[in-house]
Amino acid sequence: MSSVISELSVLVTDDSLTQRQYAKALCQDLGVNSLFDAANGMDALDVLAANAIDVVLIDLEMPIMDGVELIRSIAQKKIKTSVIILSAKDPILIASVGTMAEADGLHVVGTFQKPLLPDALECSLLRFIQDTRVTAEPKKSADIEVTALELSQALANNELTLAFQPKLTVQGLLLRGVEALARWRHPTKGLVSPALFIELAERHGMIDALTHYLLEEAFNYKRTWQQYGLRFHLAFNLSPLSLADSDMVDWLCKLTEQYGIAPAEITFEVTENALLGELASAIRTLARLRLKGFHIAIDDYGTGFANAQQLSRVPATELKIDRSLVHRASTRPQQRTILASTVDLAKNLNLTTVAEGVETEEDFKILCELGVDLVQGYYFSKPLFADDLLVWVKTGLSQMRRQHEKK
Known part of the structure; x- marks a missing residue:
C-alpha cells in the first residue's frame, strides 16, 4: 500500500x-x-x-x-x-x-x-x-449519526457493553468459546452500529480507551463464568491501531493476573487487512502476545488482500473464514472450491479453522464435509448479552444438540 x-x-x-x-x-x-x-x-x-x-x-x-x-x-x-x-x-x-x-x-x-x-x-x-x-453507497435516511463527543461521553457514562456469540465445535457441537462484540445503546438514538462507533474511535484517537474499557468488562464476565464452573475461551477483536501500542501486551498480562484468567483462554482477533499496514509493528505485538500464551486469530479472512505468504509470517493460531466464503457455498461450485482451498491452507499452516456467519443447515453440512473445526453464526445462536448467554448454555445448547441428532 x-x-x-x-x-x-x-x-x-x-x-x-x-x-x-x-x-x-x-x-x-x-x-x-x-x-x-x-x-x-x-x-x-x-x-x-x-x-x-x-x-x-x-x-x-x-x-x-x-x-x-x-x-x-x-x-x-x-x-x-x-x-x-x-x-x-x-x-x-x-x-x-x-x-x-x-x-x-x-x-x-x-x-x-x-x-x-x-x-x-x-x-x-x-x-x-x-x-x-470506493464509491460510497447512498445513505439511508434511517442511519444513525453520532459524533466523537457523544462517544467520549458514552465511555464516561458506561453506555457501552458487550454481547457474546458462541463458537462451537463442528463435531458434537460443544461450546469451545465466545466472541465478545461491542454494543452501544444510545440514550436517545437507540442502538448504534459497531462499524460506525469503532471507526469513529479509530478516527478520533479513542480506540485505546474503548479497547481498555471493553476488555475490562469482558474479563469481568469471564471471571464470573469461571466462578460458575464455565471455562470456555473468550475472543476479542483488536484494532490495527492497538497493535501499535507498545504498552498493550504488558497491560494485558497485568489484566489477566488481576482477574485470574489464563492467557491460553483468550484469543485476540485481528483482520487480515491489519497486515497491510505497518507489518513489523503488528507482528512484534502479536509475537509478544503469543509468547505470553494468548491465542491469535486472523479475522474476516477472504474479504481483504492478505495472501498465504503474509499469513505464514503471522504468529496466528486460528483462521476465521468470512461469511462471504461460507454462505451458499453448497450451491456455488467455484465458491466451494475457494472455501475448500482456504480450509486446506489453514490446515497446512497448522491453524484452527473457524467458519463465521453460518446461517443455514446447508452451510453447516458443507463445513462438516470440508473438515472445518469450529462454527459461529445465527444458525446456532445470535450474539447474546451475558445473562441470556448463561440461559442458552444451560438449556438452548442441549436442545440444539438434540435437534441435530435427529437429523
Whole structure:
C-alpha cells in the first residue's frame, strides 16, 4: 500500500519547525513524495490555492490564523481536501473540533493528540484512499449519526457493553468459546452500529480507551463464568491501531493476573487487512502476545488482500473464514472450491479453522464435509448479552444438540 500512499499530496501545517519536520519525516517514511508545509493558517491557504492537496495536517494552536480558523476557511472556500487534526490539548477538545469540521462538510480522516504516531498517520492516509476510491453507497435516511463527543461521553457514562456469540465445535457441537462484540445503546438514538462507533474511535484517537474499557468488562464476565464452573475461551477483536501500542501486551498480562484468567483462554482477533499496514509493528505485538500464551486469530479472512505468504509470517493460531466464503457455498461450485482451498491452507499452516456467519443447515453440512473445526453464526445462536448467554448454555445448547441428532 506504500506505493499508493506515495501518490498522495500532503500539507503539514504547524507553527513549530520541529513539529513540521517531524510530521514530514513520518510522511516521507511512508513514501509520500509530494510534501508541503506551512507555519500558520494564512500560509496554508496560499499553498492550498496554488496546489491540489489530498490531506492537510492541521495543528490547532498557531499564531495569525489558528487551526480552528483554518478549518472553517477551508470549509467556507469549499477547498477539496481532507484533514487530520492535531493538538497537544485534551482529546475531548480535539474530538469536538473534528465534529465541528465534519459538520462544516469537511472529510476528517483523523483527530489525534500529539505526538502523532506513525501507525496513526498511516491508518489515516489509508482511510483517505479507501474513502475516496470506493464509491460510497447512498445513505439511508434511517442511519444513525453520532459524533466523537457523544462517544467520549458514552465511555464516561458506561453506555457501552458487550454481547457474546458462541463458537462451537463442528463435531458434537460443544461450546469451545465466545466472541465478545461491542454494543452501544444510545440514550436517545437507540442502538448504534459497531462499524460506525469503532471507526469513529479509530478516527478520533479513542480506540485505546474503548479497547481498555471493553476488555475490562469482558474479563469481568469471564471471571464470573469461571466462578460458575464455565471455562470456555473468550475472543476479542483488536484494532490495527492497538497493535501499535507498545504498552498493550504488558497491560494485558497485568489484566489477566488481576482477574485470574489464563492467557491460553483468550484469543485476540485481528483482520487480515491489519497486515497491510505497518507489518513489523503488528507482528512484534502479536509475537509478544503469543509468547505470553494468548491465542491469535486472523479475522474476516477472504474479504481483504492478505495472501498465504503474509499469513505464514503471522504468529496466528486460528483462521476465521468470512461469511462471504461460507454462505451458499453448497450451491456455488467455484465458491466451494475457494472455501475448500482456504480450509486446506489453514490446515497446512497448522491453524484452527473457524467458519463465521453460518446461517443455514446447508452451510453447516458443507463445513462438516470440508473438515472445518469450529462454527459461529445465527444458525446456532445470535450474539447474546451475558445473562441470556448463561440461559442458552444451560438449556438452548442441549436442545440444539438434540435437534441435530435427529437429523
